[in-house]
Amino acid sequence: MGGDFGPRVTVPAAMQALASHSQLHLLLVGDPDKITPLLAKADSAVTGRLQVIPAESVIASDAKPSQAVRNSRGSSMRIALELVKEGHAQACISAGNTGALMGLAKLLLKPLDGIERPALMTVLPHQQKGKTVVLDLGANVEADSAMLVQFAIMGAVMAEDVLAIANPRVALLNIGQEETKGLDSIRDAAAILKASTEINYIGYVEGNDLLTGKTDVLVCDGFTGNVTLKTMEGVVRMFLSLLKSQGEGKKRAWWLKLLGRWIQKRLARRFGHLNPDQYNGACLLGLRGTVIKSHGAANQRAFAAAIEQAEQAVRRQVPERIAARLEAVLPKSD
Amino acid sequence: MGGDFGPRVTVPAAMQALASHSQLHLLLVGDPDKITPLLAKADSAVTGRLQVIPAESVIASDAKPSQAVRNSRGSSMRIALELVKEGHAQACISAGNTGALMGLAKLLLKPLDGIERPALMTVLPHQQKGKTVVLDLGANVEADSAMLVQFAIMGAVMAEDVLAIANPRVALLNIGQEETKGLDSIRDAAAILKASTEINYIGYVEGNDLLTGKTDVLVCDGFTGNVTLKTMEGVVRMFLSLLKSQGEGKKRAWWLKLLGRWIQKRLARRFGHLNPDQYNGACLLGLRGTVIKSHGAANQRAFAAAIEQAEQAVRRQVPERIAARLEAVLPKSD
Numbered sequence: 117m118g119g120d121f122g123p124r125v126t127v128p129a130a131m132q133a134l135a136s137h138s139q140l141h142l143l144l145v146g147d148p149d150k151i152t153p154l155l156a157k158a159d160s161a162v163t164g165r166l167q168v169i170p171a172e173s174v175i176a177s178d179a180k181p182s183q184a185v186r187n188s189r190g191s192s193m194r195i196a197l198e199l200v201k202e203g204h205a206q207a208c209i210s211a212g213n214t215g216a217l218m219g220l221a222k223l224l225l226k227p228l229d230g231i232e233r234p235a236l237m238t239v240l241p242h243q244q245k246g247k248t249v250v251l252d253l254g255a256n257v258e259a260d261s262a263m264l265v266q267f268a269i270m271g272a273v274m275a276e277d278v279l280a281i282a283n284p285r286v287a288l289l290n291i292g293q294e295e296t297k298g299l300d301s302i303r304d305a306a307a308i309l310k311a312s313t314e315i316n317y318i319g320y321v322e323g324n325d326l327l328t329g330k331t332d333v334l335v336c337d338g339f340t341g342n343v344t345l346k347t348m349e350g351v352v353r354m355f356l357s358l359l360k361s362q363g364e365g366k367k368r369a370w371w372l373k374l375l376g377r378w379i380q381k382r383l384a385r386r387f388g389h390l391n392p393d394q395y396n397g398a399c400l401l402g403l404r405g406t407v408i409k410s411h412g413a414a415n416q417r418a419f420a421a422a423i424e425q426a427e428q429a430v431r432r433q434v435p436e437r438i439a440a441r442l443e444a445v446l447p448k449s450d
Numbered sequence: 451m452g453g454d455f456g457p458r459v460t461v462p463a464a465m466q467a468l469a470s471h472s473q474l475h476l477l478l479v480g481d482p483d484k485i486t487p488l489l490a491k492a493d494s495a496v497t498g499r500l501q502v503i504p505a506e507s508v509i510a511s512d513a514k515p516s517q518a519v520r521n522s523r524g525s526s527m528r529i530a531l532e533l534v535k536e537g538h539a540q541a542c543i544s545a546g547n548t549g550a551l552m553g554l555a556k557l558l559l560k561p562l563d564g565i566e567r568p569a570l571m572t573v574l575p576h577q578q579k580g581k582t583v584v585l586d587l588g589a590n591v592e593a594d595s596a597m598l599v600q601f602a603i604m605g606a607v608m609a610e611d612v613l614a615i616a617n618p619r620v621a622l623l624n625i626g627q628e629e630t631k632g633l634d635s636i637r638d639a640a641a642i643l644k645a646s647t648e649i650n651y652i653g654y655v656e657g658n659d660l661l662t663g664k665t666d667v668l669v670c671d672g673f674t675g676n677v678t679l680k681t682m683e684g685v686v687r688m689f690l691s692l693l694k695s696q697g698e699g700k701k702r703a704w705w706l707k708l709l710g711r712w713i714q715k716r717l718a719r720r721f722g723h724l725n726p727d728q729y730n731g732a733c734l735l736g737l738r739g740t741v742i743k744s745h746g747a748a749n750q751r752a753f754a755a756a757i758e759q760a761e762q763a764v765r766r767q768v769p770e771r772i773a774a775r776l777e778a779v780l781p782k783s784d
Contacts, residue, residue, distance in 0.1 A: 177710045180630055243688055254625055257633055291676040292589055296514055299591055299673060312776055323680030327688055336677075339633060342625040343674055346657030351685040354661055 117146040117174040117192045118212025119412045119419070126211065127154040133427070134162045136420075139425055143205055145169045146192040171195045174212075177412060181215025188220055200405045207406035207421045207426035209397075211414055217407065218255050218400060225405040228435065229443040234402035235267045236338065236409060237274060238345070244329035246281075249274045252338040253345055253398050259337035261304035264288065265312075267304070269445055270401040270438050271333035272315055277437045278428065282333035283316050289340060290320035301337070314445045325348075397422030399429055400417035401438065406430055451480040451508040451526045452546025453746045453753070456760035460545065461488040463753035468496045469771035470754075475760055477539055479503040480526040505529045508546075511746060515549025522554055531558045534739045541740035541760035543731075545748055547585055551741065552589050552734060559739040562769065564776040568736035569766045570672065570743060571608060572679070573759075578663035580615075583608045586672040587679055587732050595638035598622065599646075602639070603779055604684055604735040604772050605648055605667035611771045612762065617650050618666035623674060635671070648779045656679075701758070731756030735772065 119125060123146060129157035130142050144151050148170050154360035155163060171192035175184045188194040193212050201224045210217050218234065223442050227234055242248050249271045251260060268286050275284035288306055290298040295306065297320065300314070309317035326348060336344070363423040396418035400407040406429045431437075451460060457480060464476050481710050482504050489497060505526035509518045516542040522528040527546050535558045544551050552568065561568055569586035576582050583605045586593060593601070602620050609618035623634040629640065631654065643651035660682060670678070687734050731751035734741040738754055740763045744756035763769075 148688045178628060257625065291591065291673055291678060291680075296510060322683075323677040324684030324687070326681050326684055330686065339625055340674060340677055342659040343623060343670075344677055346625075347660050347678045348657075350658030350660055350662065351682050351689075353658070355685075355689050409685050 129416045133423040142163045145196040145362040175216045181219050184216035206430045209408045211410040211427050221407045225403040230440045234400050236398040237401045238398045242327050242329035248301045249333045252437035254338040254342035256338040261301045264305035265308050267335045273438045273441045275332045278432045281332050285318045286333040287321040287331035289336035330373040397425035457484045460575045466754040467757040474501045509550045518550035519553040540764045543742045543760050545744040555641035555741045559737040562773045568734050570645045570732040572732045576661050576663035583667045587638045588672040588676035590672040595635045598639035599642050601669045607772045607775045609666045612766045619652045620667040621655040621665035623670035627654050633635040731759035
């Protein structure tokens with residue numbers, strides 16, 4: 117029910133995901149009056165793996181998270197998370213109120229042993245055709261050194277077990293590469309990570325290396341992560357829109373216009389992997405269950421990508437693997 | 451003497467700036483043995499407005515700022531700042547150690563009344579063909595609400611008096627637009643700015659609006675500002691380099707290659723105003739004098755841009771105007 121468009125986007129995205137993943141089953145939690153009409157044209161091969169779970173209310177996207185959590189009984193978001201808690205579903209995907217989702221997820225699914233607070237993680241494509249795990253993207257506006265270390269461990273598990281990067285490089289986002297730079301929390305986390313034999317810690321990385329592939333895991337507090345990711349998205353969107361508008365000059369000959377468009381298409385294909393739509397879906401890591409937060413503004417393709425991310429996290433047993441790694445690492449670093 | 455290239459870049463940049471600004475006089479502070487040979491070929495019309503001031507030592511770019519400040523006597527950076535302090539120069543431009551420059555500048559030039567700590571400011575071009583003043587870019591890793599308010603005032607003066615934007619819009623960088631979002635320091639600063647009649651405060655702006663022209667002045671702490679700006683630079687550089695490499699396929703016909711290059715040139719021209727080289731030069735605001743920090747990696751064109759920014763700040767009397775505005779605003783907000 118959530119996000120800027122609600123079922124108009126999430127229902128077609130659900131059918132798209134079901135069509136491309138034959139093992140996938142989806143429970144659509146929300147207002148049946150709004151969801152059911154959108155299923156009318158669906159193929160029975162798809163609707164057979166889809167069930168509508170009615171919910172009385174929806175948490176508003178602008179509701180204050182603490183209030184939303186208090187008044188959440190009967191809401192689509194809470195019911196979806198309860199389905200995960202009770203084992204009826206293995207993951208919850210939402211485009212709704214981020215703060216409420218994090219609060220409710222923490223309340224209902226509980227953090228893993230050794231995790232103080234869950235973190236929002238996403239996987240970004242980089243220039244070397246590989247991928248970088250980035251966290252926290254905004255689950256926690258502040259993070260002390262212990263939390264940064266926990267984020268680093270969770271990120272390393274994601275990189276190793278989901279992206280299949282052997283011995284993934286882990287870096288802290290900072291404002292310089294010298295050890296003396298930055299905030300106390302970052303310097304203290306660096307000291308702990310440096311001493312750990314379980315984490316391949318490579319030092320500080322600066323904002324300009326976000327997309328260069330210098331590291332496999334990039335760790336920061338949620339305020340910095342959110343600002344950084346949104347800055348990147350803003351610049352990428354601006355370039356893509358400039359590329360698009362570039363083909364629309366008035367004075368050029370038709371054959372020049374055609375050629376121009378052809379070259380721009382090639383450029384857009386090359387840049388397209390950085391389009392925010394393609395990596396939509398931030399994973400709330402550190403809980404006893406999988407929770408994926410989609411952009412509120414996600415379109416059908418982007419929301420389908422979020423569903424696919426959930427499917428992958430479940431298949432790769434991300435929570436279980438993080439729990440196992442935490443057990444191996446944390447006692448030693450105490 | 452500073453930066454990645456030293457006099458090899460700064461001396462030709464100085465001559466370039468002198469050639470385009472006939473009122474400009476420059477003092478080159480550093481090792482005469484390294485500077486003088488680079489002046490051999492210069493036009494006398496230029497060298498007549500240029501003087502070499504010898505300095506015994508250079509502060510290393512990787513020196514710890516506090517130590518560098520303690521051992522700064524006789525260094526080119528300190529002598530340059532002393533020339534400003536004593537009125538022999540009106541501005542100091544350096545590509546050297548940022549921390550040392552800020553420390554020494556604060557020590558020698560002193561903050562203006564009402565300013566706790568100076569801030570690094572730059573002017574970014576935005577999509578609406580206008581400009582945005584962004585600060586702090588890293589002078590202070592943390593900023594409380596009082597500092598953020600001081601940054602807002604300094605930014606508003608820059609926008610109004612240097613960029614000639616009437617009643618400039620001032621925003622705080624945050625991770626959401628709702629009033630409840632973000633860090634305490636930001637929320638407290640928002641309350642003070644909202645109550646001020648002297649500042650046209652428009653609320654929070656997110657990272658994705660850095661280049662959209664939604665605000666004329668964007669205020670944040672130095673850690674966030676540094677990460678944000680570097681993220682933007684990294685993405686812009688990546689796009690520009692992809693655009694460049696795009697013309698180098700092997701299989702295409704020569705006429706297609708030529709046409710491709712022509713279109714890419716047009717694209718680069720359109721994107722080029724975001725090239726970090728073109729807006730190099732962060733201004734250290736809040737001091738009784740003008741200090742410009744150039745990128746360490748600046749090339750000749752970029753360093754010349756930093757010199758021109760200093761020339762403009764002096765001509766527009768930025769420190770004097772900030773002092774006047776502070777006097778008008780700060781007593782009221784106390």
